Amino acid sequence: MDLDISKPWGEIHPTGNSIQEQFLQVQAQAEPREKAVRWANNLKFITPIYWSSANGIVPRKPENFGESVDKPCACIDIPLFRHGDSQTLLLREVPGCVNYVAISYCWKAPENARILRDIPIYSLRSGTRERANRARWQILHRAFRYAASYYCGLIWIDQECIDQDDREDKETGIQSMDLVYKRAAFPVGLLNFRIRTQQEMDTMALIVSIAKGYRISPTEVQIDGIIHIFEALTADAWFSRSWILQEVVCAGDMKLCIEFDVSLTKPECLGYAKNEVEITPEQLKEAALLVNLPPLDEPYQPLANRIGSAKAARLQQASKVPMGIRPGTQLGIDEQGLPLWQWACNAAEALKLLERKQNERVSDRLAIVANLCHYSTRINTNGVEALGIGFSTCVWVMALLNGDVSLLNPARPVHGWNPTEPVNHQSWLPEPSMALSSIPELTESGKRLRLQGISLSANGMKCQGYLYRVTQRIELSDLASSFKTQWINATATSPLDYKCAQQILGEFLLSLLLKLDSLGLTDLADALWHSVREDYVSYYPSNNEGPSVSIREERLATWYPPSCFQAMLDETDGAKTLHLPDWARSTEDFARVFGDSSSVDDFRWLIDFVTNTGCLWGGGLFDQAIGLVDVIFGVNSPGLFLGQW
Numbered sequence: 209m210d211l212d213i214s215k216p217w218g219e220i221h222p223t224g225n226s227i228q229e230q231f232l233q234v235q236a237q238a239e240p241r242e243k244a245v246r247w248a249n250n251l252k253f254i255t256p257i258y259w260s261s262a263n264g265i266v267p268r269k270p271e272n273f274g275e276s277v278d279k280p281c282a283c284i285d286i287p288l289f290r291h292g293d294s295q296t297l298l299l300r301e302v303p304g305c306v307n308y309v310a311i312s313y314c315w316k317a318p319e320n321a322r323i324l325r326d327i328p329i330y331s332l333r334s335g336t337r338e339r340a341n342r343a344r345w346q347i348l349h350r351a352f353r354y355a356a357s358y359y360c361g362l363i364w365i366d367q368e369c370i371d372q373d374d375r376e377d378k379e380t381g382i383q384s385m386d387l388v389y390k391r392a393a394f395p396v397g398l399l400n401f402r403i404r405t406q407q408e409m410d411t412m413a414l415i416v417s418i419a420k421g422y423r424i425s426p427t428e429v430q431i432d433g434i435i436h437i438f439e440a441l442t443a444d445a446w447f448s449r450s451w452i453l454q455e456v457v458c459a460g461d462m463k464l465c466i467e468f469d470v471s472l473t474k475p476e477c478l479g480y481a482k483n484e485v486e487i488t489p490e491q492l493k494e495a496a497l498l499v500n501l502p503p504l505d506e507p508y509q510p511l512a513n514r515i516g517s518a519k520a521a522r523l524q525q526a527s528k529v530p531m532g533i534r535p536g537t538q539l540g541i542d543e544q545g546l547p548l549w550q551w552a553c554n555a556a557e558a559l560k561l562l563e564r565k566q567n568e569r570v571s572d573r574l575a576i577v578a579n580l581c582h583y584s585t586r587i588n589t590n591g592v593e594a595l596g597i598g599f600s601t602c603v604w605v606m607a608l609l610n611g612d613v614s615l616l617n618p619a620r621p622v623h624g625w626n627p628t629e630p631v632n633h634q635s636w637l638p639e640p641s642m643a644l645s646s647i648p649e650l651t652e653s654g655k656r657l658r659l660q661g662i663s664l665s666a667n668g669m670k671c672q673g674y675l676y677r678v679t680q681r682i683e684l685s686d687l688a689s690s691f692k693t694q695w696i697n698a699t700a701t702s703p704l705d706y707k708c709a710q711q712i713l714g715e716f717l718l719s720l721l722l723k724l725d726s727l728g729l730t731d732l733a734d735a736l737w738h739s740v741r742e743d744y745v746s747y748y749p750s751n752n753e754g755p756s757v758s759i760r761e762e763r764l765a766t767w768y769p770p771s772c773f774q775a776m777l778d779e780t781d782g783a784k785t786l787h788l789p790d791w792a793r794s795t796e797d798f799a800r801v802f803g804d805s806s807s808v809d810d811f812r813w814l815i816d817f818v819t820n821t822g823c824l825w826g827g828g829l830f831d832q833a834i835g836l837v838d839v840i841f842g843v844n845s846p847g848l849f850l851g852q853w
Contacts, residue, residue: 209569209593209596209597209598209602210598211573211599212600214645215643216643217637217641217643220601221601227637232664233592234595234597234602235605235663236591238585238587238588238606239383239586240585241383241583241584241585241586244380244383244384245387248391249304251301251302251369252299252301252334252364252369253299253305253364253369254332254351254362254363254364254365255286255287255300255302255361255362256288256289256361257287257333281304281307282303282304282305283305283361286302286362287361288356288359289352289355296331296338298332299334300334302362305362308362308364308393309351309354309360309393310364310394310396310455310459311351311363311364311398312397312446312455313365313398313452314400314449315343315344315367329341329345330345330348332368343365343367347365347398348365350398351363351396351398353481353482353483354394354481354484355394358394366385375590379588379589382575382589383586385455385579386454386580386582389455389458390458394463395459395460395463396462396463396465397452397455397465397489398446398465399441399444400444400445401440401444401466402466402469403468403469403485404468404469408433409475409478409485410433410475411434411437414426414430415434415437415491415492416487416491417477419492419494419495419498420491431499431523432519434495434523435522435526438496438523441529442526448565448566449567450565450567450572450573451572451576453565454576454579456489458580461488462488462489463486463487463488464486464489465484465485465486466484466485467483467485470483499523499527553580553582555581555607555615556614557614558577562576562577569589571589571592573599574586574589574599575589577603577606577607578610583610583612584610586606587605587606600644608669609662609663613658615638615644615647636669659671659672659673660673674829674851675830676827676828676829676848676850676851677830677832677834678826678827678841678847678848679827679837679846680827680846681846682732684823685822685823686723687719687723687818688819688820688822691712691715691818695816695819696819709812711799712815713812714798714799715795715796715799716814716815717740717814718799720736720814720818721733721736722786725774725784726784729826730773730774731837731838732838734772734838737773741769775787786798817842824841825841825842825846826839827839827849
């Protein structure tokens with residue numbers, strides 16, 4: 209399969225007939241997830257064969273291990289791994305069990321890896337067959353050692369537990385990978401980087417302490433150590449692999465393990481696994497963010513002023529890999545009562561995340577995108593590979609079939625499918641000059657961009673949704689002039705200075721509300737106010753007992769915003785001003801409580817669009833009275849636009 213994401217769409221499909229034929233061929237390879245779910249419920253695991261231990265001592269399982277309310281788990285009778293095992297192993301199926309270690313690792317050994325001669329060669333037995341291990345000895349050894357540290361007798365490693373000679377088992381396995389890591393009690397990432405000095409060990413402990421929120425101002429020497437660790441992680445191939453990206457996201461609470469020399473002393477905060485330092489992706493990301501920001505109790509000054517421009521540049525560059533980690537979020541419980549870990553993701557986000565990631569088989573990226581986006585409809589990678597259809601076409605169809613419209617251009621009016629017309633006549637297709645690699649990342653912030661009931665036929669795309677009529681251009685060049693420079697400066701930093709961005713965004717939103725009201729667009733002002741107010745009141749404290757945990761909550765406790773924006777206005781001599789609560793000394797002070805990090809993500813499209821174009825557009829539902837304007841759009845022209853159902 210051709211990874212053609214850099215090719216213009218018009219080059220991939222010069223005619224509408226080409227698009228129609230290949231779209232329908234890809235749709236024919238669509239499969240539901242039921243088969244993958246069944247496969248994930250009946251995993252094969254590596255287990256020890258016998259209950260055995262050095263000196264005849266059998267390791268004891270923790271009390272109630274493997275038991276549930278209804279019945280004991282099948283793993284209750286599985287022997288545990290022990291430190292130093294060098295025995296023949298079993299591959300066995302344990303239906304429905306989640307008490308296992310799922311290993312995330314690089315298949316290929318790093319070029320500078322040394323051969324550890326004290327690591328045994330393992331033999332795996334399945335039924336009457338016995339074979340040597342496929343995964344590297346070092347990976348198996350570390351996996352068994354980790355399992356022994358946590359009293360676990362089941363290990364899942366893809367090279368060993370998926371039949372590599374069975375194309376169907378491999379296809380089902382790759383479509384189920386998110387479930388494997390999501391359900392594992394012990395998802396573990398084995399990094400190639402190795403800690404060799406006590407200074408590196410102490411720096412890892414410092415990183416964990418910073419991530420846990422301890423108010424630590426690293427010395428210049430400590431910052432040098434942090435830069436060294438982050439640069440070593442940046443060079444680790446583990447962070448460059450496409451499969452590993454989705455394993456981290458889907459596992460949610462993965463532990464990253466870094467091997468260290470046994471002569472070193474490991475602080476307790478770095479975990480309990482033997483000969484491994486344990487740190488979570490979230491801790492790495494949080495530490496990378498905080499170390500780039502000034503301490504809370506010190507006046508703000510740029511990072512370069514504190515540690516020098518050269519060192520600041522190194523730190524910011526080295527922090528990109530840790531800050532780029534997207535650990536999953538526990539959204540709830542799935543249908544089997546298991547933790548549901550899933551980072552809110554769409555196809556546009558997934559493609560951006562995969563831009564600099566590597567994997568050998570291009571068609572596997574379809575499964576990776578589907579796993580990242582939690583798609584219920586999958587594309588059979590073997591089937592589309594045999595058809596010779598490129599990646600861009602396949603991922604586009606897969607996204608559409610799952611209602612994911614993040615790859616569509618939201619600023620183009622809707623049209624039908626007419627194969628005799630130029631390719632750009634269909635609004636739900638890319639423009640001929642556009643390549644998938646140029647589609648901007650469209651962050652969902654937990655609000656999924658999904659249409660319902662999408663299917664493709666010879667007549668075009670069918671879906672459910674709301675049809676909006678956009679009619680009115682709203683001139684906002686004065687707001688664009690006022691905010692453009694300070695917004696560009698605020699968002700040019702890496703990492704984003706959220707505190708500064710929140711303040712500017714709050715002031716912009718209040719200015720926009722006043723502007724809409726002055727233009728007589730009271731319905732639009734109310735629509736925007738409801739969104740801003742919803743974000744504000746979602747932080748209203750459930751009770752006011754005890755001391756406030758923040759200035760925001762303290763102010764909310766004494767003032768609750770009205771539901772109508774008109775009620776926020778005072779009029780004196782025909783001029784309208786904001787009616788500020790008692791605690792607000794100015795509009796800027798009032799704006800400060802409107803922003804938090806999610807507000808910046810939710811509303812930044814508004815200020816981005818206004819500062820770039822000097823306008824917004826207004827419209828309403830297609831079946832409303834013409835001229836009723838109560839919905840804000842960031843589009844390029846009037847027309848009909850499709851929205852979510």
